[in-house]
Amino acid sequence: MFRRYLSSTARNWNSAVTTTNDIVIIGGGPAGLSLASAIKTSPILKDLKCTLIEGNKLIDSLESYYNNPPEYIDKRVVSITPTSMDFLKKIGGWDYVKHDRIETYDNIHTYDSISGAKMEFDSPELATMIENINIQSMLYQNIKRANNESTENELILLDNTKVIKIEEDPHSEWPILELSNGNKIKTRLLIGCDGYNSPVRKFAQIESRGWSYNRWGNVATCKYRDNEIRLSTGWQRFLTTGTLALLPLPNNWCSLVWSVPPEISNILNKLNDEQFKFMINAAAKLSEGELKYLYQIADNDSDKLIDEIKWRLEIFNNKPTNNSEDYPLEIEFIVPNSRAKFPLKLSNADSYIEDRIALVGDAAHTTNPLAGQGLNMGQADVKSLVETLEKSYMRGLDIGSKIALEPYWSDRYLPNHVMLGIVDKIHKIYSTDFTPIVWARSFGVNVLNNVPFIKDFMVQQISHKD
Numbered sequence: 001m002f003r004r005y006l007s008s009t010a011r012n013w014n015s016a017v018t019t020t021n022d023i024v025i026i027g028g029g030p031a032g033l034s035l036a037s038a039i040k041t042s043p044i045l046k047d048l049k050c051t052l053i054e055g056n057k058l059i060d061s062l063e064s065y066y067n068n069p070p071e072y073i074d075k076r077v078v079s080i081t082p083t084s085m086d087f088l089k090k091i092g093g094w095d096y097v098k099h100d101r102i103e104t105y106d107n108i109h110t111y112d113s114i115s116g117a118k119m120e121f122d123s124p125e126l127a128t129m130i131e132n133i134n135i136q137s138m139l140y141q142n143i144k145r146a147n148n149e150s151t152e153n154e155l156i157l158l159d160n161t162k163v164i165k166i167e168e169d170p171h172s173e174w175p176i177l178e179l180s181n182g183n184k185i186k187t188r189l190l191i192g193c194d195g196y197n198s199p200v201r202k203f204a205q206i207e208s209r210g211w212s213y214n215r216w217g218n219v220a221t222c223k224y225r226d227n228e229i230r231l232s233t234g235w236q237r238f239l240t241t242g243t244l245a246l247l248p249l250p251n252n253w254c255s256l257v258w259s260v261p262p263e264i265s266n267i268l269n270k271l272n273d274e275q276f277k278f279m280i281n282a283a284a285k286l287s288e289g290e291l292k293y294l295y296q297i298a299d300n301d302s303d304k305l306i307d308e309i310k311w312r313l314e315i316f317n318n319k320p321t322n323n324s325e326d327y328p329l330e331i332e333f334i335v336p337n338s339r340a341k342f343p344l345k346l347s348n349a350d351s352y353i354e355d356r357i358a359l360v361g362d363a364a365h366t367t368n369p370l371a372g373q374g375l376n377m378g379q380a381d382v383k384s385l386v387e388t389l390e391k392s393y394m395r396g397l398d399i400g401s402k403i404a405l406e407p408y409w410s411d412r413y414l415p416n417h418v419m420l421g422i423v424d425k426i427h428k429i430y431s432t433d434f435t436p437i438v439w440a441r442s443f444g445v446n447v448l449n450n451v452p453f454i455k456d457f458m459v460q461q462i463s464h465k466d
């Protein structure tokens, strides 16, 4: 009978001894907290002895966000699909979401900086913009609620605690984790939700393949120029240097993700918020040639930058051929200290499982954010892994064994691989100004934009709607 495989706590948690768990999750990011919440709310898995370990000081910031949310929306914001939202609702997290800080939007307008070719994706509730910390905070509150209702094991959440070493127990072959607080934990199943540099993946000696895009994703929280119309449109301009995305937040706020090569990122980082704001407005409208010139001004003579941009935008806005509705409103304010940059890369682990190991979210795969899919892929991993664990548990299998984990790997590897490939191709197709490719992509986009059933299919893929 399976239960005899299940562990019990050997001794007091705080003493420097080895305790034994059924499941240990490393990482309190969106993937780790979703997994913990899904396990704790699963009627089948909820009583397993489970610990989540996070290296950063997470709990205080999640409590503070929940009880006293900051004035401005955070710089780390993601677009989640209806499928991810349904999953968060199913595992109970959505009960604790800060509704006034999310924005559901119905369309994305994309446009090409060279040919001007446009594509519009419209569908009711296409996706929802939400702060990463809003997701983490709701999941944490949900875990607390589930713990309060627990009759057996509570899920233990250790924050401000780094996993500094993982080794294999020579007798049981189970992983033993050494923590920064001096304690050790042995576990039947170790799940790495520990991000791109995953220590769990390294311990399991699973190769991760991919490449850097040689791009930085520059993010900021911005406010559009005041306008009565409620905006729930996402804008994405494909520049040959990378994409400029302005995604809607409540009350005319928006989230910027601007991918640029390192040399441009360095120039942008030297600008103050006012200059940076003008550069965003320029990048949303002006030609590639003008932008190249403006980067030079920004680098060498930044005092002149704002006047240069104002002058060029005035000419652009007054051209009768330019319809203001074809472009996002101009940015009027950038939230202080909301600017940050992240390296963009593609990676996919050769396997998401090993004996006693599973990888989830960015620990397993990372993608270019241009299609807003990274976190959504992680949510799909969590759903699949929990279903796999439930089935193996019901069948009396050892949930840490590779054979029990196999369905998770076979369910998730191919869809993730396909999505990584699609996003990579989009990045490559739009990163060139080579005329035949510009012509082909513009022709293709114009055709697609006018063929409803193909567009419907693409919307379905973006939003994962059934």
Ligand SMILES: Cc1cc2nc3c(=O)[nH]c(=O)nc-3n(C[C@H](O)[C@H](O)[C@H](O)COP(=O)(O)OP(=O)(O)OC[C@H]3O[C@@H](n4cnc5c(N)ncnc54)[C@H](O)[C@@H]3O)c2cc1C
Pocket (backbone or CB within 6 Å): 026, 027, 028, 029, 030, 031, 032, 053, 054, 055, 056, 077, 078, 079, 080, 132, 161, 162, 163, 164, 193, 194, 195, 196, 199, 217, 218, 219, 257, 342, 360, 361, 362, 363, 369, 371, 372, 373, 374, 375, 376, 377, 378
């Ligand atoms: C600019 C940008 C925009 C994006 N936009 C979108 C979007 O619109 N939609 C979307 O779906 N995705 C988007 N993504 C991707 C998304 O942000 C990530 O896929 C997601 O946050 C990954 O979550 P995770 O929990 O897997 O990993 P992480 O958030 O990286 O969490 C890993 C956690 O593990 C912890 N950890 C690591 N090592 C240890 C250790 N040794 N001990 C203890 N703890 C440890 C870390 O502290 C961290 O908290 C975007 C990404 C970027 C960079």
